[in-house]
Amino acid sequence: MNFDLQPTLENDLIKIQPLKPTDFETLYAVANDPLLWEQHPNKDRYKREVFETFFKGAIESGGAFLVFNKQTNQVIGTSRFYGVDNNASSVTIGYTFVARNCWGKGYNKALKSLMINYAFQFVDNVLFHVGAVNVRSQKAVGNIGGKKIGEIEMQYYGEPTKLNFIYKINKMNWQEGKTTNMQRPNTDEYATFFKSYIDQTTGNNFFELFKQNTADTIEFFTNIPAQKYNYAYAENKWTIKEVLLHLIDAERVFAYRAFVGTRCDNEQILQPFDENNYVKNSHAHLRSLESLLEEFKVVRRASEMLFENITTEQSKFMAKGVSHPITPRAVGYIMIGHIQHHIKVLKERYL
Numbered sequence: 001m002n003f004d005l006q007p008t009l010e011n012d013l014i015k016i017q018p019l020k021p022t023d024f025e026t027l028y029a030v031a032n033d034p035l036l037w038e039q040h041p042n043k044d045r046y047k048r049e050v051f052e053t054f055f056k057g058a059i060e061s062g063g064a065f066l067v068f069n070k071q072t073n074q075v076i077g078t079s080r081f082y083g084v085d086n087n088a089s090s091v092t093i094g095y096t097f098v099a100r101n102c103w104g105k106g107y108n109k110a111l112k113s114l115m116i117n118y119a120f121q122f123v124d125n126v127l128f129h130v131g132a133v134n135v136r137s138q139k140a141v142g143n144i145g146g147k148k149i150g151e152i153e154m155q156y157y158g159e160p161t162k163l164n165f166i167y168k169i170n171k172m173n174w175q176e177g178k179t180t181n182m183q184r185p186n187t188d189e190y191a192t193f194f195k196s197y198i199d200q201t202t203g204n205n206f207f208e209l210f211k212q213n214t215a216d217t218i219e220f221f222t223n224i225p226a227q228k229y230n231y232a233y234a235e236n237k238w239t240i241k242e243v244l245l246h247l248i249d250a251e252r253v254f255a256y257r258a259f260v261g262t263r264c265d266n267e268q269i270l271q272p273f274d275e276n277n278y279v280k281n282s283h284a285h286l287r288s289l290e291s292l293l294e295e296f297k298v299v300r301r302a303s304e305m306l307f308e309n310i311t312t313e314q315s316k317f318m319a320k321g322v323s324h325p326i327t328p329r330a331v332g333y334i335m336i337g338h339i340q341h342h343i344k345v346l347k348e349r350y351l
Contacts, residue, residue, distance in 0.1 A: 003091065003122040005063035005081045010070055013110040019064040019078060024055050026075050027066065030099045037097075041131035041162035050159075057157025058095065067098065067111055076102050079111060081119070083127070090125035090168075096137075104212060106205030112144055116174060124171045129154055132163040141167045143207070145174065182206035182307060182315050182329045189316075190334065191324035197337030198330070200344075206307070206332055213336045214300050217247070220343055221293060224351065229289055233349045238279055240350055243342055244292045245284040246275060248299055250338060255303045258331040261319035262310045270321045307332050 006018035019027070030036075031051050037043045044050050058064035063081035068074065077098035084091045093115050098108050119126050128146055130137045138148075146167035154164040184204060187195070203209055221244055232239045238246065253273050260268045284292070307315075310328065318325040 003084060003119075005084070006065065007118060009114050009118055011110055011114050013070055013107055014114055015068040015070045015073075016065040016079070016111070016114065017068075019058055019066045019080075021059055023066050023075075024052075027055065027078055030075060030077055031097065033100060036100055039131075039134045039136050040097075041133055041164070042156060042159050053158035054095075054156075060157075061095075064095070069102070069107070076107060077111075079115065081115070084123075088125060089123045090127055091119050091123050092127040092129060093119070094129045104205075104208050105203060106208050108140055109144060109205070109208070112141075116144075116169060120171045120174060126169045126174075128167040128169075129164040130167060132165055138165060138167075143211070145169050182332055183312075184333060185327055185330035189318070189325070189327040190330040191321065191326070194326075194330070194334050194337075197334045197341060200337035200340040201333050206329070207304075209336055210304055210307070210332065213339055214297075214304075217339055217343065218293060218297065220346075221289065221296075224289075226289075228350065230285055231350060239284065240346065241284040241287065241289065241292060242279050242282065243346060244289070244296065245282045245287070246279050247339055247342060248292065248296050249273075249278050249282070250275065251296070251299045251303060251335065254331050254335050254338070255299070255306060257319065257321075257326060258303070258306060258328040261317045261326065261328040261331070262306065262314045264314065264317050265319065268320065270319055270326065272322060303332075303335065 008015075008017045010016070028048065028051055031054075032046050032048070034043075034046045037045050042050070045054055058078065058080060061080055061082050065079050066075055067077040067079060069076050077096065079093060079096035082092050082094065093112065096108070096111065098111065102108070116126050128141050129152065130141055132151070142148075146169050148165050149168045150166040152164050152166055153161050155161050183206075184201075185198070190198070201209060221240075224240060229241050230239045232242075257270050260270060307328070315329040315332075316327050318327055
């Protein structure tokens with residue numbers, strides 16, 4: 001197996017190149033941030049003397065990278081390959097960190113995808129060691145398909161032993177065909193009516209935006225005082241619970257529209273729906289907020305899984321509509337903006 005542990009690689013967001021001894025000051029400028037290490041098992045790596053040990057281990061590993069933002073050419077972090085096991089046909093990716101101003105913008109996922117795609121040219125399994133207390137990184141690895149398979153006491157180079165969780169991604173389960181980042185739609189992929197919703201969204205990493213939108217929505221409704229649940233700011237306006245149930249209804253309708261496109265269906269003509277009639281017949285006042293939020297989580301996760309398992313070509317298929325065709329990726333961004341629109345109205349007129 002001719003596995004070069006330090007290739008130079010790049011994708012749309014990230015470029016990586018072999019880490020050199022002369023890179024210390026540049027990388028330490030990123031690492032010198034206490035909040036960067038807040039959930040890490042070794043929380044004092046922001047200290048120069050501690051980071052010197054980390055950096056020495058990185059150089060000696062022979063598999064470490066300097067990570068760049070491809071657009072700005074700024075250094076944003078590091079990662080490395082290590083622990084090649086020919087018998088198990090595996091390699092481990094770890095010791096990764098990226099600057100906090102890159103969090104939630106797809107850089108970490110792009111970095112891992114870049115390294116995983118490269119590794120699977122040589123091995124069948126990629127492993128990750130993640131600190132037992134590092135919940136953020138556990139979620140990040142889980143979001144790209146990593147499955148926890150065990151625990152291990154890790155001896156970091158020159159640092160104390162810490163409990164780590166072992167995650168694995170198998171080559172057979174790594175679907176390179178699925179869309180790792182659904183690009184923003186072009187303006188001809190949706191009716192002009194939906195432009196205001198898409199304009200509510202910022203950024204290009206769909207899955208990060210979608211997950212954050214879900215979390216923000218749950219947090220927002222959870223924090224609304226109970227006495228406000230059945231409040232409407234004017235006659236014939238929806239109550240707060242009716243707004244939430246409308247978001248659930250719309251999620252189902254949008255998901256179906258996206259589904260038709262992902263299946264490349266040329267026969268279905270997508271119809272509009274009368275949201276006011278749906279709300280009128282929803283009986284939202286009989287539901288608890290907890291019940292509504294639970295339903296929201298379920299339908300939202302179903303939508304997310306739909307988008308996670310489509311190819312780039314599927315995401316761009318033009319499904320027929322009564323007034324205008326629409327693509328699944330346009331629907332995905334509309335879903336995010338639609339919720340943001342209603343939360344903005346709630347904040348301005350209800351709370």
